[in-house]
Every structure is written in C-alpha cells, then in structure tokens.
Amino acid sequence: MTASHEAPQFTLPNLRVDVDGVWYDDEVEITHPGIVANLRGNLRRDGEGYFIQTRVRIPVIVDDVPWVVTRVGAGRRRSSCWPSASTTSGRDAAPSGSGIENTS
Secondary structure, three states, X not given: OOOOOOOOOXXXXXXEEOOXXXXXXXXEEOOOHXXXXXXXXXXXXXXXXXXXXXXXXXXXXXXXXXXXXXXXEEOOOOEEEXXXXXXXXXXXXXXXXXXXXXXX
C-alpha cells in the first residue's frame, strides 16, 4: 500500500474592495484591522489592473466610483465640483481609503 502525498492545490483568494473602501474575501467582509491595513498597504495597480503582490500576483476587484472630485470652487451663491476627466469612464477611479498605489 502506497500513500499519496500530493501537495494541496493553492487557490487565489477572491478579493474585492467596494466603493466605500470595505474589503471582502469571497463576499465576506474582512474586519480585522491588521489584515485590512496590510491589504490597503499592499494594493497596487498597473496596466493589467489592481493586485496584491506576494509570491504570486493576487488580483483584486475594485468597485469603481462614479466620479472623483478633483477641484472645488466657491461661487457667490453656490459651490461647484468638477469630476476628473480620467475617472468619468470609471477606469481610473478607486474607493477612498482603499490605499491604492498606481505602479504604472
């Protein structure tokens, strides 16, 4: 009788950051402050998208925000906000507090 000693298969976590900067793994909210701080501190973005780099590249789904205020002006009777031209498509937007660093 021979025993099979196959290494267990590693599957990448299914990480996502919502528009409020809340982190999820397989749609379960990650609430541990140390883990959230580690994820925020290691989140990167390049031409292929958002990821965390460990020994392997772990993709991260980032829910885009509809627009990001890049300039605020005060008029006599009202304030105005201008969305960033690069974020109106949602492509370059990122949740506040997500810790995203652009590596491109």
